[in-house]
Amino acid sequence: MTKRVRFFAISAALMLSAAACGPRFQSPQAQPDTFETVSVLGGTPSTVPSASTTSTTKTQLVRRLIGSRSDRGFKVTGGTITIGGLFPLSGGLSSIGTPAAQGAQAWFRYVNDHGGIEGKKIKFIPCDDRADDTQSTVCAKRLVEEEGIFAMGPSFTPFSETVVSQLDSEGVPWIGWDGINKPGFSKSTVVTVGAAIEPMAHALVPYWYRQIEKETGIAPKKIGAVTLDVGPAGTYITVAKKYLCPKLGCTIVKDQRVNYQTTEYGTICRSMQNEKVDTVWIVTDPASAIKLFTFCREIGYKPRVGFLGQHGIVLDLTLKQSGPFANGTMANSAVVPDTEKIPPVNEMKSIMRTYYPDVSFGYWNTLAFASARMFTDLVGDVLRSGKELNRQTLLEAAAGHVSYDCHGLCKDVNLTPPMSQSGGNHWVWIVKAQNGHWVKVAGPLDAYQSETWPCPGRPCA
Amino acid sequence: MPGEAVRVTLFLQYAANGIANGFVIGLLALSVVVIFRSTRVLSFAQGSIASLSTYAFFQMFTRWQWPVALAFVFAIAAAALIGIGAWALAMLPLRRTDPLTRTVATLALVLVLQMIMRTRWGGNEEFIKPLLDSRITIGSFVIGAQQVLIAVVAILATSGLTFWFRRSFAGLALSAMADDPSTARLLGVNPARVAATAWSIGAVLGALAGILITPLLVLNPFQMTLLMVTAFGAALLGGFDSVPLALGGALLIGIVQSVTTGYITTSGFSEAFGFIAVFAVLLLRRGHATSLLDSLARETAL
Numbered sequence: 167m168t169k170r171v172r173f174f175a176i177s178a179a180l181m182l183s184a185a186a187c188g189p190r191f192q193s194p195q196a197q198p199d200t201f202e203t204v205s206v207l208g209g210t211p212s213t214v215p216s217a218s219t220t221s222t223t224k225t226q227l228v229r230r231l232i233g234s235r236s237d238r239g240f241k242v243t244g245g246t247i248t249i250g251g252l253f254p255l256s257g258g259l260s261s262i263g264t265p266a267a268q269g270a271q272a273w274f275r276y277v278n279d280h281g282g283i284e285g286k287k288i289k290f291i292p293c294d295d296r297a298d299d300t301q302s303t304v305c306a307k308r309l310v311e312e313e314g315i316f317a318m319g320p321s322f323t324p325f326s327e328t329v330v331s332q333l334d335s336e337g338v339p340w341i342g343w344d345g346i347n348k349p350g351f352s353k354s355t356v357v358t359v360g361a362a363i364e365p366m367a368h369a370l371v372p373y374w375y376r377q378i379e380k381e382t383g384i385a386p387k388k389i390g391a392v393t394l395d396v397g398p399a400g401t402y403i404t405v406a407k408k409y410l411c412p413k414l415g416c417t418i419v420k421d422q423r424v425n426y427q428t429t430e431y432g433t434i435c436r437s438m439q440n441e442k443v444d445t446v447w448i449v450t451d452p453a454s455a456i457k458l459f460t461f462c463r464e465i466g467y468k469p470r471v472g473f474l475g476q477h478g479i480v481l482d483l484t485l486k487q488s489g490p491f492a493n494g495t496m497a498n499s500a501v502v503p504d505t506e507k508i509p510p511v512n513e514m515k516s517i518m519r520t521y522y523p524d525v526s527f528g529y530w531n532t533l534a535f536a537s538a539r540m541f542t543d544l545v546g547d548v549l550r551s552g553k554e555l556n557r558q559t560l561l562e563a564a565a566g567h568v569s570y571d572c573h574g575l576c577k578d579v580n581l582t583p584p585m586s587q588s589g590g591n592h593w594v595w596i597v598k599a600q601n602g603h604w605v606k607v608a609g610p611l612d613a614y615q616s617e618t619w620p621c622p623g624r625p626c627a
Numbered sequence: 628m629p630g631e632a633v634r635v636t637l638f639l640q641y642a643a644n645g646i647a648n649g650f651v652i653g654l655l656a657l658s659v660v661v662i663f664r665s666t667r668v669l670s671f672a673q674g675s676i677a678s679l680s681t682y683a684f685f686q687m688f689t690r691w692q693w694p695v696a697l698a699f700v701f702a703i704a705a706a707a708l709i710g711i712g713a714w715a716l717a718m719l720p721l722r723r724t725d726p727l728t729r730t731v732a733t734l735a736l737v738l739v740l741q742m743i744m745r746t747r748w749g750g751n752e753e754f755i756k757p758l759l760d761s762r763i764t765i766g767s768f769v770i771g772a773q774q775v776l777i778a779v780v781a782i783l784a785t786s787g788l789t790f791w792f793r794r795s796f797a798g799l800a801l802s803a804m805a806d807d808p809s810t811a812r813l814l815g816v817n818p819a820r821v822a823a824t825a826w827s828i829g830a831v832l833g834a835l836a837g838i839l840i841t842p843l844l845v846l847n848p849f850q851m852t853l854l855m856v857t858a859f860g861a862a863l864l865g866g867f868d869s870v871p872l873a874l875g876g877a878l879l880i881g882i883v884q885s886v887t888t889g890y891i892t893t894s895g896f897s898e899a900f901g902f903i904a905v906f907a908v909l910l911l912r913r914g915h916a917t918s919l920l921d922s923l924a925r926e927t928a929l
Contacts, residue, residue, distance in 0.1 A: 256750025257847075264751055294750075395894040423894035427853050429844060430888035430897055432644035432774070437889045440637050453752050453845045460843055464771025465644075466762050487754045 240337075241556035242316050245282075247545060248289045249319035250309035251342075252329065254297035258426035261452045261483055262530050263322055267292045269531030270320035270342070272518040273538035283542050284549040290538075291315070295323055302326035306333055317341055317560060320537035322530060324398045330356060339557050341544060341564070342537030351586040355557075357544075357564040359536050359576050361500035361591040363398055364626070365613030366477060367405040369594035370498040372618050373608060375414050377496075378444075378471045386471050390420040390443035392434060392458055394450040394478075402449045402476055413618045419443055424454055431461035439467045447474040448495070455479040459488035475599075481528030485602045495599040496607070501532045501576045503597045503606045510574030528604065536572040540581070543567075577610045589614075589625040636767055641889035642882045647774035647840075649881020650781035653874040654836035655851070655858035656865070657785065658829035663867040665801040665825035667726035668718065672733040674855030675740035676713060677833030678848055680706035682748055684838045685755055685846055695758055703834055710830025713740075714823050722819070737852065744848040757842040777839045781874075784835055788828070789870055801825055857884075857898070860905040879904050 251270060254263035274288040282288070291313055293305035306329050309315045318333055320342035330349045333340055334356070343350050344360040351362055379385040389406070393399045403421055411417055420441050422434050435458070438446050446462075446469050448455045455475070462468065468491070475497035485492050504511055504527040514535050518525050525531065547563040548555045567581040568588070582588040595609030614623050658673045684702035687693045693701075717736045721729050759772035792798035803811040804821045812818065837851050844850060857880055864876030880901035887900040 256745065257849075258752075260751045260847075420892060422888075422892045425894045427898065428888075428894060429648055429840075429854075430644065430885050431843075432647075432771070433641050433885045433888045436637070436640050436644060456754060457844055460757065461771070463760075464757070464762060464773060464843070465769045467769075483754075487756075 240316075241554055242286065245285065246287050246289050247283075247555075248291065248313060248315050249317050249341075249541070250306070250313065250315040250321075251290060251292040251319050252295045252302055252305050252321040252323040252326070253292050254322070255292065255294035257296040257298075258453065259297040259324075259451055262478070262481065263294075263297070265481065265483075265526050265528060266320075266322040266344075266530040266534040268522045268525050269518060269534035270538040272521045272525075273535050273542070275521050276517045277542050283546050286545070286549070286555075288542070290319060295326065297323070297325050299326045299328055302329040303332055305329075310336055310338055316555075317541075317557065318343070319541050320344070320534045322534065325396050327397070337557060339561050341541045341560065342534070344533060344537065351590065352584045354583045355561065356585065357540070357561070357581050357583050358585060359501070359540055359570065359572055359579050359581075359591055360533055361594065361613070362586075363401040364405055365592040365616075365619070366498045366500060366594050367402050367410065368616040368619045369609075369611045369613040370476065370496070370596060371406060371410045371474075372414060372616050373596050373611060374474055374496050375416065382471060385415060386444035387416050388419045388441065388443045389416055389445055389447050389474070390422070390438040390441055390469070391418055391447040391449055392422045392424060392438075392454075394454055395423040395425050399449045399478065402447075406447075409620060410618050418447075424450060426454070428454070428457075431457045432465060434458065435462040435465055435467045438469065444470045445472065445474045447476075448479055449476055450478060452479050452481045452484040455484050456487045459484075459492050463489075463491040477529050480597060480604050481526060481530060482603065483526045483528070485599050485604065486526075490601065492599045493601065497597050497599075497604065499529045499532075499595045499597055499604070499609075500591050500593070501529065501536055501572065501595070502574065503595050503604055504528065504532050505597075505603050505605050508574065510572075514575065532575060536575040539573060539575075540570065543570075544581075586625060592625070637889070638886065640768060641886045643768060643770060644774075645882035645885025646878060647771075647777040647843075647881070648885065649878035650778050650874075651836045651840040651877075652854060652858050652861055652881055653877030654781050654784065654832050654839075655855055656861035656873040656877050657788065657870060658832035658836075659855075659858060659862045660865060660867055660870060660873050661788070661801075661832065662825050662829040663862075664805050666718070666729070666822050667805065668729045668733065669726075669867070670733045670736075670826075670829065671730070671855070672713060672717075672736040672740060673829060673833045673858070674852035675737045675744075675848070676706070676709055676830045677837035677851040677855075678846075679709055679740055679744055680830065680834030681755075681837030681841050681846055681851065682744055682753075683709075684834075685748075685753055685841075689753070689755055699838065702838060703831055706830045706834030707827045710827040711823050713830070714826035718822060718826070719819070722822075741848045741852075748848075750848065753846040755842045755846060758839075771843075773839075773843060780835055780839060784832060785870060785874055788832075792870075797824060857901055860902050864905055864908055876905060876908070879908070 251267065253267040254260050255267060271290060274290045277283060278287045291309060293309060295302040295305045302323050318338055318340040322344050323329060330353055334353045340356045343356045343358045350356045375386060391403055393403055403418060407418055420438065420443065448458060472494040475495045477498050480497050480499055502511060514532065518531065518535065544560055544563040545555065547566065548559045553559045561583065565582040570579045570581050571577055576591060577593040579591040580588040592613040593610040594613055596607050596611065597604040598607045613619060620626055655673060655677065659670060662668055662670045680702055683705040684698055687701055688695060688698035713736055717732050718729055721732055757773045759776050761772045763770055763772055763775055792802060800811065800816040801821050801824065804816055804818055808818065858877065861876035861880055862873045865872030883904040884897040884901040887897040
């Protein structure tokens, strides 16, 4: 009897576990306030084999034999353009992923509500990849094979090493990719208005360094970095160690790595104080930055010249939670800061607020909004030219924009893929935390003209 | 020698920073101990119960803008109800099964509670502003008032709990039920009531941990569950029986994690070193220190 009861109990526990993991296609209820009218994918990696196990050769063979399922979205013939997006809508990076998804979604909804693009409506399907590479590949596979997406659209997936190659091998264009990792910039199927970390670092750090030198009369020589232990954040530090500091005369005296579970920020602040660093460079996500600000404020520690940030923390939320203590923190943005009182920004804010009244503005949703708008621009180019809307014509349309300005939200971006060769976006705005907002203090600065840029005036190979 | 003094001060400062974290881990560990001691069930759900209670506090304090004291009292009351609810829904139907079965059921409870939180509040990170925003300076030591608050509440809760267990009939009933259920029943102890009380107290302890630490961290459905992993290490040190040893283990973990962070810049090391410290002590228990720790555990058991 006991054994039977135990069996049933364990079975019930397993069933409950399976139920709690969510359905295979997660309903919008996980983000009830975020996506009212679109389906949001997410879910259970165990139920879908990883795309990374599918070799290119195998895919090609299947394509030849029965026609690739992924080719379902190769061209658009009906009235709906189905596109996907990857965002961390839950977990450690959701404070960035959610506003980013909202930014893209707001523009697509606005376009649909105003008649679509030449009569065609956009069906945008964001998938929650939880900033996890495995989940990103699962999401991408589902979007391509089950949803039959025409292209991958605006996304924020910085830690997915394999998904760019995965989609590239399938021939799926990624228009509005924001993944920071280098592979994305070197693929001929990827188009982005986002800038790579290298140019952003070369614009931010020299500007900040000279500014501090001018204001205080003493150059900030000792930098303590608090770095989220992921590739893109590490790139900032690598660039600083290899190019920026040798040229400027600074040193990264401490590079404290953190992860989403790190709780010892009090000790981190204290150790930075002990090292007598001139600044603490916060190379993390917003949530980790907020924890750092909170603990440093708790113990009353602020470095000599304050904090230095980077684009990863440029979100209203960061400053709202950190209060005036974060004032003076400098960071960078590859798009126009949302605090600028100019028509393109006002229009963006108005559209976003229409669909998401409580949206938290910042770099990420401005970039996603601009990316979504770029997508509809390219689709519009193809449709208005009378050509068939397919993946090839979409990429050709991108190559036709060598000085794209995101309708006033970015500057002089060459959309010709691969972006690493064409240069992509190398214009950077410098923002400073002032009473809860990231306010522009300089820019747009051309990173290729930075005193530390190793290939003056052009992209580095 | 001044350099030596600075190093010592710095070490002590790092250690002090770890104490607040240690107390939070301690409260979570105690929530496990209370339930295990009374029901022999190792509850993996305490982290999720703590998160849910903290979400309740967040809803009242941050979203509805209730005064902090009112939100705190209601959140603690909600935690007690959540604890009783968890027992009634997950444990009561399995009351005739062995503890192992019920322990497995708590794993399902974790997932169900996380589903509830994700459905109600989403998977986003939320923030709660610190309850105290000042700092306290003692000599060269500077420590945040929120951290001091955590320590004070944890000490009060632990002392109160120990006193209640040893002096009140209900508290003694909990211990009696664990030691000799048959005799306890003959003496009029109601096992269902004892179990419900234990779950309720466990939930309140978890809620205290969550409400106090979240203003310094972030609120999401997983944060407290991750802290629970560490709390199990602390509870293990006390053999899941002893309040002081569990609390001591938690402080050890908190301090070792903090000190490790101060000297090692690689992420992940501090978490690992906390556990290494516990394992080191557990290994000691096998050797010369066995009798000392075992007798300590026996003497300080609830």
